[in-house]
Amino acid sequence: MKVENIELYYLSMPEILDVADGSQDALIVKVEAGGLAGWGECEASPLTSIANYICPKSHSAANPIKRSVIDKNINNLDDIKKIINEVKQKSLMIAQTPHTFSGIEVALLDLLAKKENCPIYSLLGDKKTTPKIAYASVLFGKTPEETFKIGKSIKEKKFKAIKFGWQNFGLDIQLDEQHLIAAREGIGKDLDLMIDVGAIWGTNIDKAQKRLNIFNNANITWLEEPFYSDAFYEYSKLHSLTNLPLAGGESCHSVESAKNMIRFGKVKFIQIDAGIAGGIIAGKEICNFAEENNIQYVNHTFTSHLQLSASMQPYANSKQSFFAEFPQQLKSLAWDLTDNHIKLDEDGKINIPEDIGHGMKINLNALEKYKVDVEIFVNKEKIF
Amino acid sequence: MKVENIELYYLSMPEILDVADGSQDALIVKVEAGGLAGWGECEASPLTSIANYICPKSHSAANPIKRSVIDKNINNLDDIKKIINEVKQKSLMIAQTPHTFSGIEVALLDLLAKKENCPIYSLLGDKKTTPKIAYASVLFGKTPEETFKIGKSIKEKKFKAIKFGWQNFGLDIQLDEQHLIAAREGIGKDLDLMIDVGAIWGTNIDKAQKRLNIFNNANITWLEEPFYSDAFYEYSKLHSLTNLPLAGGESCHSVESAKNMIRFGKVKFIQIDAGIAGGIIAGKEICNFAEENNIQYVNHTFTSHLQLSASMQPYANSKQSFFAEFPQQLKSLAWDLTDNHIKLDEDGKINIPEDIGHGMKINLNALEKYKVDVEIFVNKEKIF
Numbered sequence: 001m002k003v004e005n006i007e008l009y010y011l012s013m014p015e016i017l018d019v020a021d022g023s024q025d026a027l028i029v030k031v032e033a034g035g036l037a038g039w040g041e042c043e044a045s046p047l048t049s050i051a052n053y054i055c056p057k058s059h060s061a062a063n064p065i066k067r068s069v070i071d072k073n074i075n076n077l078d079d080i081k082k083i084i085n086e087v088k089q090k091s092l093m094i095a096q097t098p099h100t101f102s103g104i105e106v107a108l109l110d111l112l113a114k115k116e117n118c119p120i121y122s123l124l125g126d127k128k129t130t131p132k133i134a135y136a137s138v139l140f141g142k143t144p145e146e147t148f149k150i151g152k153s154i155k156e157k158k159f160k161a162i163k164f165g166w167q168n169f170g171l172d173i174q175l176d177e178q179h180l181i182a183a184r185e186g187i188g189k190d191l192d193l194m195i196d197v198g199a200i201w202g203t204n205i206d207k208a209q210k211r212l213n214i215f216n217n218a219n220i221t222w223l224e225e226p227f228y229s230d231a232f233y234e235y236s237k238l239h240s241l242t243n244l245p246l247a248g249g250e251s252c253h254s255v256e257s258a259k260n261m262i263r264f265g266k267v268k269f270i271q272i273d274a275g276i277a278g279g280i281i282a283g284k285e286i287c288n289f290a291e292e293n294n295i296q297y298v299n300h301t302f303t304s305h306l307q308l309s310a311s312m313q314p315y316a317n318s319k320q321s322f323f324a325e326f327p328q329q330l331k332s333l334a335w336d337l338t339d340n341h342i343k344l345d346e347d348g349k350i351n352i353p354e355d356i357g358h359g360m361k362i363n364l365n366a367l368e369k370y371k372v373d374v375e376i377f378v379n380k381e382k383i384f
Numbered sequence: 385m386k387v388e389n390i391e392l393y394y395l396s397m398p399e400i401l402d403v404a405d406g407s408q409d410a411l412i413v414k415v416e417a418g419g420l421a422g423w424g425e426c427e428a429s430p431l432t433s434i435a436n437y438i439c440p441k442s443h444s445a446a447n448p449i450k451r452s453v454i455d456k457n458i459n460n461l462d463d464i465k466k467i468i469n470e471v472k473q474k475s476l477m478i479a480q481t482p483h484t485f486s487g488i489e490v491a492l493l494d495l496l497a498k499k500e501n502c503p504i505y506s507l508l509g510d511k512k513t514t515p516k517i518a519y520a521s522v523l524f525g526k527t528p529e530e531t532f533k534i535g536k537s538i539k540e541k542k543f544k545a546i547k548f549g550w551q552n553f554g555l556d557i558q559l560d561e562q563h564l565i566a567a568r569e570g571i572g573k574d575l576d577l578m579i580d581v582g583a584i585w586g587t588n589i590d591k592a593q594k595r596l597n598i599f600n601n602a603n604i605t606w607l608e609e610p611f612y613s614d615a616f617y618e619y620s621k622l623h624s625l626t627n628l629p630l631a632g633g634e635s636c637h638s639v640e641s642a643k644n645m646i647r648f649g650k651v652k653f654i655q656i657d658a659g660i661a662g663g664i665i666a667g668k669e670i671c672n673f674a675e676e677n678n679i680q681y682v683n684h685t686f687t688s689h690l691q692l693s694a695s696m697q698p699y700a701n702s703k704q705s706f707f708a709e710f711p712q713q714l715k716s717l718a719w720d721l722t723d724n725h726i727k728l729d730e731d732g733k734i735n736i737p738e739d740i741g742h743g744m745k746i747n748l749n750a751l752e753k754y755k756v757d758v759e760i761f762v763n764k765e766k767i768f
Binding site: 012016017018019020021022024025043044045046047048050051052054055056057058059060061062088092093094095096097098099166198199202203228230231232233251253254256257259260263264372373374375376377378379380 | 396400401402403404405406408409427428429430431432434435436438439440441442443444445446472476477478479480481482483550582583586587612614615616617635637638640641643644647648756757758759760761762763764
């Protein structure tokens with residue numbers, strides 16, 4: 001069968017707040033072939049990625065993604081790999097491409113898995129799955145008191161790990177310390193505590209190093225994104241100076257860039273977003289490389305449970321990589337998008353559905369309810 | 385004064401051919417403030433970058449670029465650096481951002497230079513300029529005979545260096561050898577000969593290594609882009625196995641990514657596109673880092689002379705970095721865009737204009753002649 005049609009759905013909350021919450025809008029992909037439909041989600045600025053998908057060609061290495069997908073064969077995994085290679089060659093010089101294509105790749109795998117009547121992870125060679133320790137992924141509170149309360153409530157929900165992030169953490173060392181103390185007090189001494197600073201220090205190693213004591217006092221499991229995503233030198237330098245376990249990689253947009261983060265950035269945890277890195281197959285390759293180097297693979301996701309399931313497929317049955325990000329403050333859009341949801345078990349773990357595809361059922365009503373209408377005309381011709 | 389208005393002009397040839405010729409379309413930026421206008425050019429898929437400029441916000445790290453530029457102060461270089469930082473923070477999670485913003489940064493510098501009545505390079509600290517050895521940048525011929533003829537004609541134009549690239553070079557070693565022999569015969573033994581393979585070997589070191597002899601026999605000055613732009617490990621491995629001088633970096637989209645190419649990719653020539661890397665100020669920082677590490681900075685450009693001038697500003701007066709890319713097969717659009725042009729001198733060198741700004745005068749008729757009309761509606765509201 002051949003890829004007959006692709007639909008892109010731009011969804012949004014009525015209001016977008018100025019906070020680091022990636023669940024406020026979404027770009028959902030439906031791929032159709034042979035009477036089947038596969039679904040995926042891009043981690044992307046939706047309008048930018050829509051343009052990337054349908055833009056007029058600029059030259060032989062700057063083509064619209066559409067050109068490399070529509071009408072292509074999709075009978076087996078090799079066909080999908082051929083599409084991946086074609087997109088990489090033909091749209092190499094459009095920087096947005098990995099963000100846009102990743103969601104399409106997830107949808108292609110979902111569709112192929114439906115044809116084969118199996119889960120995506122089994123298409124990729126895993127016979128079963130291993131539940132992961134879910135870390136509740138939340139933003140810091142606006143005050144240390146609020147951070148304490150969030151931590152306490154997460155502990156009460158039986159989580160074994162929590163990650164606080166963003167919200168201007170990193171700008172004021174005294175306030176940072178209060179937040180860390182509050183976080184640790186809120187969750188107690190046994191839970192894993194991760195901290196995500198969202199690249200706030202840019203390339204400034206000193207600002208990170210100054211906080212070594214407060215991180216050590218809070219007994220953190222990792223420090224995430226201290227620097228810009230490609231500041232490998234600064235990552236490795238901070239690691240060698242402090243021995244802090246570092247995590248990063250959510251902006252890796254290729255297998256190579258993730259390998260760089262491991263080889264040169266010296267992270268201990270490589271965090272891959274299946275909606276950015278190129279898709280699930282790229283994630284699987286990164287996972288293999290990471291584990292050969294004794295680095296843990298961790299999913300990155302801050303949107304819907306469709307994306308949560310997709311992000312966990314590459315290490316579905318890994319025992320070596322045992323954490324999974326589990327966003328806890330999703331906007332209604334991201335929650336409503338699927339009819340079913342991944343749930344925390346009694347041991348504080350989550351697992352991907354063992355159903356066919358990625359196992360998430362799309363709520364078609366949500367596609368209507370949150371729809372953003374986009375029309376693009378080029379020389380008066382409607383191209384989207 | 386404040387940035388009052390930005391216009392984006394999408395220009396295109398009537399027909400876009402399926403060749404690696406980046407001069408077939410263009411995205412031109414006009415920035416207006418205090419009665420002045422500055423001009424820049426993005427190296428980008430125009431429609432994708434237009435969307436990136438005006439897209440609805442997704443979250444605090446995925447804003448339209450417009451938000452960080454319009455109404456901002458632009459009285460001095462620090463104001464432009466503030467805008468650069470704001471764009472980096474607020475649009476961090478839209479991968480297209482560096483491509484889009486680079487042209488805006490060039491236009492901001494052109495405007496500021498017009499206010500100060502000086503060339504851009506002097507805003508950045510250079511008091512004068514040093515002409516560069518121009519390498520004629522051309523595509524391989526379709527046959528070795530054609531490659532020979534191109535080489536001969538370039539030599540007759542008094543060039544001292546030439547770079548052949550793309551056109552399926554790298555797929556068939558025997559044909560590759562014939563092209564290299566023809567190229568060297570065409571230009572004679574004294575000219576510098578560079579080869580650009582456009583990442584054709586992906587991450588396959590073996591395919592590159594197998595060609596060591598034919599490269600050595602042709603006495604090449606550098607081998608450009610043997611692998612994907614972020615395949616630093618493969619770059620450094622090839623260098624250590626063959627001692628071939630490598631060049632790369634055109635896809636570096638940040639100061640950090642260029643530093644990675646130098647530190648980890650072990651290139652001898654770092655090629656920076658002012659329309660991709662973040663602009664001229666980013667280029668200047670990369671040039672300083674490169675030269676401190678005994679690496680030559682080289683401009684990358686394959687479009688108009690506006691972009692050629694912009695790409696040469698970061699190393700305007702460098703003596704250590706003495707090559708400049710000089711595209712020789714521009715489509716009429718890229719040629720017509722400026723009223724004036726940079727010319728090869730009797731010594732085979734080129735220099736940037738010593739006029740104010742980047743010194744290139746925009747031909748307003750070309751903006752009309754090649755204009756692509758774009759309209760974008762979001763929820764029925766016209767946003768572009």
